[in-house]
Amino acid sequence: MFAPRKIADNYRELINSIGFYPSMLAVVFLLFAVFTMSIEYAEFVKALKKYLSVVLVDSEENARTILSTLAGSIISLTVFSFSMVMIVLNTASASLSPRVIPGLITRKSHQMVLGFYLGSIIYSIIMLINIKKIDDNTVAIPALGVLFSLIFGLISLALFVYFIHSISKAIQVDNVLNDLFKHTKNVIKHIIARQDEHKVDCFPDFNQWYSIESSTEGYFKGVHSDKLCAVLAEHNLQLYIVVNQGFFTVKGYPFLKSSRDLSEEPELVEKLLNCFIFYIEEYISDHYRYGLTQISEIAVKAMSPGINDPGTAVKAIDMLSILLIERLKIADTNYSFKHSDSSPLLYLHETSFDELLHDNFTPIRNYAKSDAYVMTNVLEAFKNILFVANDNEDATCSLFNYLTAIIDDINQQINNEYDRKEVTNMLNAISRISPNQGEQLLARFNAPAK
Secondary structure (H helix, E strand, O other), X not given: OOHHHHHHHHHHHHHOOOOHHHHHHHHHHHHHHHHHHHHOOOHHHHHHHHHOHHHOOOOHHHHHHHHHHHHHHHHHHXXXXXXXXXXXXXXXXXXXXXXXXXXXXOOHHHHHHHHHHHHHHHHHHHHHHOOEEOOOXXXXXXXXXXXXXXXXXXXXXXXXXXXXXXXXXXXXXXXXXXXXXXXXXXXXXXXXXXXXXXXXOOOOOHHHOEEEEOOOOEEEEEEOHHXXXXXXXXXXXXXXXXXXXXXXXXXXOEEEEEOOXXXXXXXXXXXXXXXXXXXXXXXXXXXXXXXXXXXXXXXXXXXXXXXOOHHHHHHHHXXXXXXHHHHOOOOOEEEEOXXXXXXXXXXXXXXXXXXXXXHHHHHHHHHHOOOHHHHHHHHHHHHHHHHHHOOOHHHHHHHHXXXXXXXHHHHHHOOXXXXXXXXXXXXXXXXHHOHHHHHXXXXXXHOOOO
């Protein structure tokens, strides 16, 4: 029953494994080694060797020495490089956030370098075992293969220098934040572009639709939309995903709603449920909220006593404000027009703006509420969001509700007159954008302590 879902989950786990691309490249080099040996002694290759004689080995001893040295040296580079990867992942987990590790593991450039190392080792060893005695006076030397091995060895040295440079940059917090920000913003813009292409002004009343219960437990991370929409189009059906991506479902939880009753069609229900993906890791390509969460957690980690880096926290807060401004352009109900031109077949419940504020700023507020510098920048971030969202009544209401919680924390934690003056200046700036609510915040901030 669950075979298709398990295959999908294992496929995702496989392609995001640190060993996926290295394994693929190792197979490519193995096949290339077999191909090299199949043409090594062909007539046209023998003619070519006469022109390349200056760079070809002509003795068994030299060939064995070169290949043994290359294989051993590249093995050392591989061991050192894999050790560097483990150190980077451990450092990232300790100083940034454990949630950024999947993104670092799946960085394809690093996997390609490691794969090239493994492939070069395999190629050199295969060339080494193909140095054979034909008779007492003749030894078959794969001279062209030795030349390729030498070239691969030189390329491996260049890649090693690149790898050290890249891995040292990958762990720098500014680079991690910039990568998360760019990737998350691109995912949001992709959703905006898709919604602009097909605008939906009126949504069905999902409360009248029929619930479908989950047949498994786990974190809901996504859906095979092409496959699902094809099934929906075939059966003239519409589907609404009730829960947010990342929501933990238990068996029997009603996380879907369909436009008609499917209680008498268990096979169709099973086919629909097999299109949904459940796993633990968080990839920004699945949903932009994972990028927001990772940026928020880096800010919280930066405020921990062991790191104490408010500058990084402020930069993360600024990035969150820009991403939340972009999020305002997305409808609270997302949809997919795949396999349909008239109306969406699949509706998705987007994480609301209010939920995003709570999920991403609450940890920062709790950990940094006694730091006047960081809290002033949180207020500035909210001021910037308000400047854009001033015409959006729901977003403005959510922002001021949350600002009230921020002001309460500041009143309890920050007593220094200079710091409170800076907060007052920021609240005055907010009042110029939304006079009524801003004045209420100022009154709350200046109210005598109880």
